[in-house]
Amino acid sequence: MTTSTEQAWNLAKARYAELNVDVESVLKLLDTLPVSMHCWQGDDVAGFENTGGALTGGIQATGNYPGKARSAVELRADLEQALALIPGPKRLNLHAIYLESDEPVARNEIEPKHFSNWVDWARKQGLGLDFNPSCFSHPLSADGFTLSHANPEIRQFWIEHCQASRRVSAYFGRELGTASVMNIWVPDGMKDLTVDRFAFRERLMTALDEVISEKIDQKYHIDAVESKLFGIGAESFTVGSNEFCLGYAASRETALCLDAGHFHPTEVISDKISTVMLFVKHLLLHVSRPVRWDSDHVILLDDETQAIAHEIIRNKLFDRVHIGLDFFDASINRIAAWVIGTRNMKKALLRALLEPTEMLRQLEVDGDYTARLALLEEQKCLPWQAVWETYCLRHNTPAGSEWLQTVRQYEQSVLSKR
Incomplete structure (x- = not known):
């Protein structure tokens, strides 16, 4: 000094x-408040299934900055560069599409062994791991529906994928000694007018009930459900709305995920924290920056990021709120994006403290x-x-x-x- x-x-x-x-x-x-960095900033949400499919589900990573990670080995190397430039405790949030296997693996057949390299690496880095089933960019999600699909066979495939994801998440928790928060988000919705919304939401509720039917100790694994206002191709109807997910989390005692970009442009998630924490035990945050709705820009040290941190700190929600980041900017250096966003979240926490x-x-x-x-x-x-x-x-x-x-x-x- x-x-x-x-x-x-x-x-x-x-x-x-x-x-x-x-x-x-x-x-x-x-030093007790980890921020969960999202792996998908490093490769534009492509993953390593090697299917060659396009990114779908209303998700877009815009830009063509050179040097994105093409393998898990490259992604981990890039992450190490970012982690070394960010002070204090961190976690890493993985999607199911970031598995490693010499042979193609169906999403409903993923197993802990497909993520063992990530666990070994996380242990060396002193990181906890979080997880997400990947209900997008897949032939069986091409028509915009997964867990609420009217076809029972397709719906069952996604139920099995989420069940398999829970087993992976619990494996993370057992191996690393810190609970993995597994977030379930589905892109299900319609572009235009929808007649029977009730049926879609009833199917989603029943499917989620089946997904979480196996009891897992929260010491190792925490379930979360994430809402969305609308998406590309789902402008008129989103099955997993805010009301649906809040009701589900409160009634099923799961965590609720609030994403900063998943609400009306005039809404902010900082104002929702004190409300939902009265009704749910755990809250997962996806801190992002919606320049035009869900655009997932790198977060700034702006008023909303600071307000989110204030709500956590002022109410001493340290053990109940899990802070995750969710942005993917392919127009700038991807490692710099991680560093800027994560350091800003930590600065906001410090200022609140x-x-x-x-x-x-x-x-x-x-x-x-x-x-x-x-x-x-x-x-x-x-x-x-x-x-x-x-x-x-x-x-x-x-x-x-x-x-x-x-x-x-x-x-x-x-x-x-x-």
Whole structure:
């Protein structure tokens, strides 16, 4: 630590102490809050099934920046570059299409052995793993329906895929000693007017019931269901709506997943957290940036990202909210995208932890809304950056934008040759 950095750190500690904020305690707590990075940023959601099929399900990764990962080996190498530039605890979120096998494997036949390399790697990296069934980009999802499909054979295929995915997820939890959160999202919906919406949603409910019928200890595995407002090709009707998924999670005692891009453009998920946590035990967040609805841009340190962090920290939801990221930008360096987005999420958590919340809460109880607003605004200018830089240095990661040089060197030596 340089003299100037140390001076800034000491001044920051003193300034926050004036507000009864213990900075050392804050950094210890930050070290208990992992952020689950999403593997699919590294290869544009292609996966390694080697089927050559196009990306479907209303998902699009736009851009053609060179150097995307073409194999699990390349993806893990890229992830290691990103992980080394991000301070504090992390996890990795995998989709089923990122299996490894010498022979083609049907999605309803995936097994833990197809992900054993990921587990070995995660153990060495000190990471927990999360999981997702992949109910898209497949011949049996080509008409836009999976778990709510009217054809019982197709519906059964996807039920079996999700059941197999749960076994993989539980394997992650047992092997790594930390529960894997498995998120179920389906692209099911219709482009135009739909007559019998009830039947589709009833089939989805019954299928999900069958998926989660096998009891798995939450010590190893947590089920989650994710809603969506609409998608490309499902503009008029989405089976797994917000109301459906909230009702399902509350009644079946699963986790609920809120994705920042899956709601109306004027809605934000930060405002939903305090509501849903009254009715569900666990909440999974997919933090993203919807520039135009579900565009999945790299997250910024913007008002909504900060508001999400505040809701988690102010309400002490540390053990009940699972923070995952979900963006895929193929127009910029993919490793840089991981680093920018994940560091921003961690910065938001740090800033929330540094807030004099108890003081603000008391002002609110006292009805002193003038002081509440004044302090909320003044604390935005407190020297949190000095605390962030010290945190980075303690984790042997770059404190500022110098991490970009490491990414550029890797691009020249590795990515540009792919």
